[in-house]
Structures are given as structure tokens and as C-alpha cells.
Amino acid sequence: MAKALIQMALDSLDFDQTIALAEQVAPYVDILEIGTPCIKYNGLELVTALKSKFPNNLILVDLKTMDAGEYEATPFYEAGADICTVLGVSDKATMGGVIKAANANNAEAQIDLISVKDKKAVATEAARNGAQIIGVHTGLDAQAAGQTPFADLKDIASLNLGVRISVAGGLNKNTIQDTVRAGATIVVVGAAIYGADSPAESAKELRALVDAA
Numbered sequence: 472m473a474k475a476l477i478q479m480a481l482d483s484l485d486f487d488q489t490i491a492l493a494e495q496v497a498p499y500v501d502i503l504e505i506g507t508p509c510i511k512y513n514g515l516e517l518v519t520a521l522k523s524k525f526p527n528n529l530i531l532v533d534l535k536t537m538d539a540g541e542y543e544a545t546p547f548y549e550a551g552a553d554i555c556t557v558l559g560v561s562d563k564a565t566m567g568g569v570i571k572a573a574n575a576n577n578a579e580a581q582i583d584l585i586s587v588k589d590k591k592a593v594a595t596e597a598a599r600n601g602a603q604i605i606g607v608h609t610g611l612d613a614q615a616a617g618q619t620p621f622a623d624l625k626d627i628a629s630l631n632l633g634v635r636i637s638v639a640g641g642l643n644k645n646t647i648q649d650t651v652r653a654g655a656t657i658v659v660v661g662a663a664i665y666g667a668d669s670p671a672e673s674a675k676e677l678r679a680l681v682d683a684a
């Protein structure tokens with residue numbers, strides 16, 4: 472079985488801090504994610520910068536698109552995004568638009584199940600419509616209310632949809648191996664890396680844990 476990928480969520484608003492953090496963690500992670508607040512604040516220029524500075528990492532732009540899927544996602548794919556996200560609560564046509572833009576740019580679309588009520592139904596339809604990645608996601612506000620992504624991961628993994636499953640929501644060194652064993656093929660980590668005394672050491676430790684899972 473292929474090893475799970477690690478995705479680092481770059482959630483700062485500051486352009487230079489984002490590049491500096493990426494420099495520290497890039498050797499240990501597979502995907503550099505430009506978080507939603509960060510991409511809204513910094514725009515396409517940051518995609519271009521990360522793409523050119525980190526050719527060995529995939530770049531995910533966490534657009535969380537809600538409307539005008541193809542129109543919104545196309546410039547980000549053209550700037551070098553390997554993956555863009557679109558909300559699973561959006562219209563089927565919106566998700567279809569991002570999938571179309573991804574395919575036109577030899578890239579991938581991720582359906583984010585954040586706040587979706589019937590996650591199994593949305594994931595099943597999205598996979599049937601060509602989405603390459605399903606994102607099981609407990610957002611920062613839901614985490615603050617005590618929620619975790621683990622029950623949702625179990626539900627989505629049980630569907631055996633044949634697509635990659637990304638999991639985000641407060642993952643750390645204590646939970647990352649069980650998350651991989653439960654079916655995650657991409658594990659997303661934000662605060663556990665950028666909040667550590669040494670983000671590089673934290674990323675290195677998580678890499679070893681994921682590779683051993």
C-alpha cells in the first residue's frame with residue numbers, strides 16, 4: 472500500500488512568515504497547503520511563489536469554493552496549484568466546475584465535507600462525478616467546540632470509493648498513526664506543526680510516525 476501523504480496547513484496571514492514556515496517543513500511533508508485565510512489575504516502571488524520555491528512539494532490551495540467553481544479555481548490551477556478545494560455543501564454544478572478546471576490543468580479537485588450533513592451521500596456522488604480527493608474535515612471552530620474527524624473518517628472509509636481520503640481537524644503526534652490506519656491517505660496538520668517550538672522537528676517526527684504506520 473502506498474504511504475500516506477502529509478499535508479502542512481500554512482495558516483498564517485503573513486506572506487513572508489508563510490514562506491519561512493514552508494522552508495522549515497518542506498523536506499518532511501508532501502503537500503504545502505495555503506490555508507483559506509492565507510489565500511484570501513495573499514492571493515495568486517503566493518501560489519506562484521510557493522510553486523517556484525518548492526518544486527518537490529505539491530501545492531494545495533484551500534479555496535473552499537462555494538460558487539462559480541470553474542471560474543474561481545481556474546486561475547489558481549493555472550498559477551500552479553496541484554489541488555484546489557471546493558465545499559461539499561455547494562451545488563453539484565460548482566463541484567463539477569472545479570473538477571473540470573482541475574482536469575483541464577492536469578491537477579486534482581478535493582471535495583471538503585466540512586459542515587455537510589449527509590457526508591456519505593455527498594462523498595459518493597462526488598467520487599462518481601470525478602473528484603480525486605474527499606476531505607474529511609473538522610474545522611477550527613468545530614474543534615474549539617470539542618469535535619474531531621474520526622467518526623466521519625470511519626464512515627467515509629467504509630464506502631471504499633476508490634478515491635483518496637484527506638483528513639484534517641487537529642491531528643497531532645498522538646492521533647496521526649491511527650488516522651492513517653483508519654484509512655486516511657492524506658493527513659493534514661496545521662497547529663501541531665506551526666505551534667511547536669520547532670516546526671521542523673515536529674514535521675520530522677510526524678513524518679517518521681506516518682511512514683511507520
Ligand SMILES: O=C(CO)[C@H](O)[C@H](O)COP(=O)(O)O
Pocket residue numbers: 480481482506507533609610611614639640641642659660661662663
Ligand atoms: O483547513 C483548516 C481550517 O479550516 C486547517 O488548515 C486544518 O484544520 C488543519 O489545521 P489543524 O491541524 O490546526 O486543524
